[in-house]
Amino acid sequence: MALFSYSSEVYRSVTNIFKSFFFASIKDGISQDIVTKYWLTGVLPAFREGVSPLAGVEIISNDARFHGLCGFMDTEVETIVKSFLQSQETDTVMHELRQQHNGHRFIQAEASEPLASLYNPQHVFAHLRSLAGGRPVRPRDEIEALHTSHVLNEIGESAFPKLFLLAASSKLPSEVMFHFPPREVNGSNPRVTQSLLFFFGVLTYAESDAFLGIPNRTMQQLVCFTVASPL
Amino acid sequence: MRHIVGNKRGFDHMQNSAPKPLKRRKLTLLPHSATIYQTDADPVTDILPPAWAVNRLPSLGAGFTDLTSYPNLIAADKTRYIELLDVESKYQYLFLRPRRFGKSTFLQMLSRYYDKRFEKNFPNTFGCLYIGQHPTIYASSLLVLCFDFSKIEVSQSGDETKQNLHHYIHVVLEEFLEMNHQFLPNFEQGKLLDKTSSLRSLNNILVCYILLIR
Numbered sequence: 001m002a003l004f005s006y007s008s009e010v011y012r013s014v015t016n017i018f019k020s021f022f023f024a025s026i027k028d029g030i031s032q033d034i035v036t037k038y039w040l041t042g043v044l045p046a047f048r049e050g051v052s053p054l055a056g057v058e059i060i061s062n063d064a065r066f067h068g069l070c071g072f073m074d075t076e077v078e079t080i081v082k083s084f085l086q087s088q089e090t091d092t093v094m095h096e097l098r099q100q101h102n103g104h105r106f107i108q109a110e111a112s113e114p115l116a117s118l119y120n121p122q123h124v125f126a127h128l129r130s131l132a133g134g135r136p137v138r139p140r141d142e143i144e145a146l147h148t149s150h151v152l153n154e155i156g157e158s159a160f161p162k163l164f165l166l167a168a169s170s171k172l173p174s175e176v177m178f179h180f181p182p183r184e185v186n187g188s189n190p191r192v193t194q195s196l197l198f199f200f201g202v203l204t205y206a207e208s209d210a211f212l213g214i215p216n217r218t219m220q221q222l223v224c225f226t227v228a229s230p231l
Numbered sequence: 232m233r234h235i236v237g238n239k240r241g242f243d244h245m246q247n248s249a250p251k252p253l254k255r256r257k258l259t260l261l262p263h264s265a266t267i268y269q270t271d272a273d274p275v276t277d278i279l280p281p282a283w284a285v286n287r288l289p290s291l292g293a294g295f296t297d298l299t300s301y302p303n304l305i306a307a308d309k310t311r312y313i314e315l316l317d318v319e320s321k322y323q324y325l326f327l328r329p330r331r332f333g334k335s336t337f338l339q340m341l342s343r344y345y346d347k348r349f350e351k352n353f354p355n356t357f358g359c360l361y362i363g364q365h366p367t368i369y370a371s372s373l374l375v376l377c378f379d380f381s382k383i384e385v386s387q388s389g390d391e392t393k394q395n396l397h398h399y400i401h402v403v404l405e406e407f408l409e410m411n412h413q414f415l416p417n418f419e420q421g422k423l424l425d426k427t428s429s430l431r432s433l434n435n436i437l438v439c440y441i442l443l444i445r
Contacts, residue, residue, distance in 0.1 A: 013389035017396055021430035029437045030323060034444065037316075037373065038323040039341055041334045042381060045327070054325075061327040069312045070332040076307060079264040083305055084286050106328065121307075122331035125288040201329030 011182060019051045027056070044185075044199055045178050059178055062107050064115060071104060071118035084128055093131065097124060100137075103215030105205040108174065120201070123218060152202070152226045163194055164214070164223050167203055172212045174205055256299060258308075258359035266309070268359075272302035291331070295339035296356060309337060310362035313344055317367035338377075345373040347414060374411050374440075378403055400429035404436060415443070 029035035040057060060066050072080075081093050101123040107115055130137045152160070166172035177195040184192040194212060197203040202222060206213035214220050257271040269286070287304050289297070298306040316322065328334050343349055343356060350371035357363035362370075383395045401424065408420050423435040 010385065010389050010392060014385070014392055014396070017393060017430075022400070022433070025430060025433045025437060028434075030321075032437075032441055033321075034437060034440050036321045037341075037345065037369070039338060040323075040325045041327070041338060043325070043327075057323045057325045059325045059327065061325070065315055066312065066326070069309060069326065070328045070334055070337055072307065076264065076267050079261045079267040080288070080305055083261050083267075083269060084288060086286075104329075118332075120329070120331055121333050122291055125290075128288060199327055199329070201332075 015051055015182075023051055023054055030056070044196070045180060062178070064107050067107050067115050068118070070121075072121050072124060073116050073118065074098070074102065077102075077119050077124055080124070081128065085132060093128075096137075097127060099217050100127065101216055101218060103204060103213075103219075104201060105207075105215075108205055114207070117204075117207075117215070152197075152200075152222075160193075160223070160226060163190065163197070163203075167212055167214050170206060170208070170211045170213060172203070174210055174212050176212070255355040255358065256302065258299060260308075261305070266307050266311075268306060268308055270299060270302055270304045270306075277302050293336070295336050295343055298336070299356065299359070308360050309333070310340065310344075310357065310360045311365075312337075313341065313362045314365055314367060316341075317369050320369075342375050342377055344370060346375040347371055347373060348410060374407075374414060376403070376407055397429040401426065401432060404429065404432050408436070415440070418443075 026035055026038070030038065038057070040054075045059070077097060078090070078094055081090055081097070085093060097119065101119045102117055104118040104120065105115060106118070127137050163172065172194065175191055175194070176198045177191055180189070180192045180195060185196060187193050194203060198212065201215065202219050203212045204215040205211075214223060256273075258268040259271065261267045261269060285303065287301070289304060289306055298304060316324075326334065326337075344362065349356065353366075353371050354363065357366070357370075378400070380396075380399070383392070383399050385392050386395070405420065405424060408415065408418055408423065412418070418436070418439055423432060423439060425431045425435070
């Protein structure tokens with residue numbers, strides 16, 4: 001959050017500690033063979049860019065072998081629905097879940113072997129709990145709980161309308177940058193902005209692979225709120 | 232940024248009524264699924280309040296061990312990916328996904344799998360999961376250092392943020408030495424931990440470990 005919320009001075013100060021000390025020590029441990037397995041998550045590529053000892057860390061999020069490591073496939077959600085909502089109409093619920101929470105593709109698949117899109121697990125659980133409890137399903141609760149909406153506001157809404165229009169009309173080329181400098185997360189570089197939106201799950205690889213699209217209705221609503229908020 | 236998250240806040244909100252987690256529950260794969268399972272409820276030891284007598288889903292922030300120790304829980308077995316990761320004897324990986332996709336739970340799972348301290352509990356934790364049936368040679372073989380930097384409060388003051396960061400690293404290292412005492416003979420906390428510099432402490436520990444294993 002230091003990247004988006006506070007002064008660039010604070011961000012530089014934090015990354016400097018990591019760069020000069022923390023990750024430098026870990027890197028020594030790796031070169032001495034005492035740190036053998038190292039797993040880092042919850043950061044943006046921009047952070048890695050500012051911390052040189054992390055240059056040797058390999059990004060595996062775009063490796064098809066690990067596509068389903070986090071998130072649910074359609075068959076998994078269907079199994080959960082059948083078991084959790086034993087008395088309800090599975091087909092109707094699945095249709096709604098597909099519309100609201102499916103559609104995430106983080107890997108550009110080979111043309112011959114398209115990868116199944118993924119569901120956000122906690123969104124699925126929240127949806128099903130509401131159904132089981134007889135409460136109205138409110139995707140907006142999830143949207144407001146996501147710090148993504150906060151980050152979108154920090155990036156600056158002026159960068160969005162054109163990007164989202166292109167995404168909605170399947171004309172946003174599927175260019176995702178895995179390396180970009182922290183100073184460009186402020187909305188000044190459209191390619192960086194669309195990459196950020198990809199990492200936050202607001203944009204995703206479309207089924208055709210050639211374009212980026214908005215994965216589902218929940219994310220469409222998030223986009224609408226963000227674009228409409230200054231109006 | 233997370234290297235591990237180890238809290239159990241997922242069930243805290245129902246702490247008063249939640250049944251005790253068991254060390255081991257039977258997990259049954261649901262029909263036609265290789266990954267989605269349900270935990271059982273023990274008719275003898277579980278006295279379940281009505282809210283727990285029905286099928287349940289993991290709450291936000293449920294820890295990895297919760298997923299196999301609470302009754303009537305439906306969850307996904309992602310342990311087969313450990314087998315894939317351990318094709319490499321060494322790795323340095325960065326995995327990116329949006330929030331709430333289960334990154335922290337996966338990391339807790341990795342940590343639990345590799346950590347030597349939990350070797351005796353391995354059958355309880357992983358016995359019914361895929362990796363329990365297909366363990367790799369790295370199961371329960373490592374000392375695990377876990378940092379969850381999302382816990383650090385970032386303030387508008389760089390100095391305060393630095394202080395919070397140093398304090399957090401110090402706390403993690405202190406816990407690491409305490410919990411792994413049996414594997415780190417002659418690692419004297421007093422000599423290794425430097426309260427004025429957590430990063431010096433980290434270096435001290437790594438250097439001592441090199442000396443220990445060589």
